[in-house]
Amino acid sequence: MAFGSLEKLGLALLIGFVFYIVKCIVNLVYTFIIGPAINKVDFKSKGKWALVTGSTDGIGKEYARQIAAYGCDIVLVSRSMDKLKAVASEIENEFKVNTKIIQADFSEEGIYENIAKEISGLEIGTLVNNVGISYTYPEYFNEIPEWEKTVSSIVKANVVSVTRMTRIILPEMEKRGKGVIINIGSASSIIPSPLLSVYAATKAYVDKFTEGLEMEYSKKGLIVQCVLPGFVCSNMTKIRRSTLLAPTPKAFVKSALSLVGTTSHTTGYFPHAIFVNTVNTIYSTFNGFGVWLVTRSMENSRRKYLKKKQKSLA
Numbered sequence: 001m002a003f004g005s006l007e008k009l010g011l012a013l014l015i016g017f018v019f020y021i022v023k024c025i026v027n028l029v030y031t032f033i034i035g036p037a038i039n040k041v042d043f044k045s046k047g048k049w050a051l052v053t054g055s056t057d058g059i060g061k062e063y064a065r066q067i068a069a070y071g072c073d074i075v076l077v078s079r080s081m082d083k084l085k086a087v088a089s090e091i092e093n094e095f096k097v098n099t100k101i102i103q104a105d106f107s108e109e110g111i112y113e114n115i116a117k118e119i120s121g122l123e124i125g126t127l128v129n130n131v132g133i134s135y136t137y138p139e140y141f142n143e144i145p146e147w148e149k150t151v152s153s154i155v156k157a158n159v160v161s162v163t164r165m166t167r168i169i170l171p172e173m174e175k176r177g178k179g180v181i182i183n184i185g186s187a188s189s190i191i192p193s194p195l196l197s198v199y200a201a202t203k204a205y206v207d208k209f210t211e212g213l214e215m216e217y218s219k220k221g222l223i224v225q226c227v228l229p230g231f232v233c234s235n236m237t238k239i240r241r242s243t244l245l246a247p248t249p250k251a252f253v254k255s256a257l258s259l260v261g262t263t264s265h266t267t268g269y270f271p272h273a274i275f276v277n278t279v280n281t282i283y284s285t286f287n288g289f290g291v292w293l294v295t296r297s298m299e300n301s302r303r304k305y306l307k308k309k310q311k312s313l314a
């Protein structure tokens with residue numbers, strides 16, 4: 001039976017589609033099931049200490065706790081001394097490891113000399129560049145409250161911190177020929193993100209920076225990974241009740257940490273991978289509809305926040 005040219009085109013498209021679906025499934029199965037089972041990383045073997053920035057709440061605190069569970073001593077770096085002391089004592093008591101606390105505000109730039117001094121001599125085998133800040137609510141670029149201060153803080157905490165902390169810690173890792181660097185980006189940088197333009201752009205930097213760093217240093221024995229989460233319950237998102245798409249930091253970090261050594265670029269959590277793929281498929285297939293959908297959802301969040309704020313002021 002001979003095929004006409006339209007039938008041949010249809011068949012080619014069908015084969016391409018099936019190939020794409022199979023590739024996605026194989027990729028997901030390897031990343032989330034096979035890889036974690038065969039590529040287990042022993043964080044303590046990479047160095048006695050792990051350093052986590054923004055480590056007194058949310059995702060950062062969970063990285064600190066779950067890496068401490070491997071027996072690593074932990075350096076905690078955040079702004080609030082009370083929270084630092086509380087988390088340090090919680091980790092010491094629960095995991096029987098040592099901790100060191102460093103008070104630093106990553107929305108400022110003059111902090112790195114002191115951080116370098118405080119950790120000099122410590123064998124840091126794992127660095128988690130977690131600290132990151134966003135707008136208080138989704139907003140149009142021109143309407144961001146306290147524009148200069150907010151934008152400058154976001155760039156310093158999200159872009160400068162990752163670069164400068166890596167510069168402090170990487171040289172010793174390179175000398176030892178081992179180490180793990182985990183940079184926390186955001187899914188907002190790989191899906192359309194109106195009303196979060198500055199935040200999402202800073203996270204795109206984290207993504208690209210990590211990609212290059214991984215290419216440069218994986219051949220020298222280092223593991224470098226960018227984690228790009230979707231929504232996670234935390235102070236930043238103000239999501240309190242966990243759902244399948246917005247897990248607790250504990251569930252999220254358990255999943256993300258299991259992927260170290262398997263993938264250098266990941267959402268960290270299976271439902272977030274599905275979410276990102278779905279949004280991007282809608283966006284690339286029906287561009288206008290995708291933009292409308294995401295913009296509408298962000299505008300709704302903005303409206304809700306501003307309404308609540310207005311009520312609280314009345």
Ligand SMILES: NC(=O)c1ccc[n+]([C@@H]2O[C@H](COP(=O)([O-])OP(=O)(O)OC[C@H]3O[C@@H](n4cnc5c(N)ncnc54)[C@H](OP(=O)(O)O)[C@@H]3O)[C@@H](O)[C@H]2O)c1
Nearest residue numbers: 054056057058059079080105106131132231232234235236
């Ligand atoms: N939660 C999400 O849905 C989500 C999604 C995608 C990406 N992320 C990324 O994940 C990372 C952690 O987010 P999170 O939701 O866990 O945040 P979070 O719950 O708000 O915790 C932020 C942590 O960073 C510290 N911190 C905040 N500003 C700081 C500053 N200027 N200097 C030093 N420390 C500071 C906070 O402690 P102090 O207040 O004591 O300083 C706290 O320990 C961020 O990079 C964020 O962009 C989060």
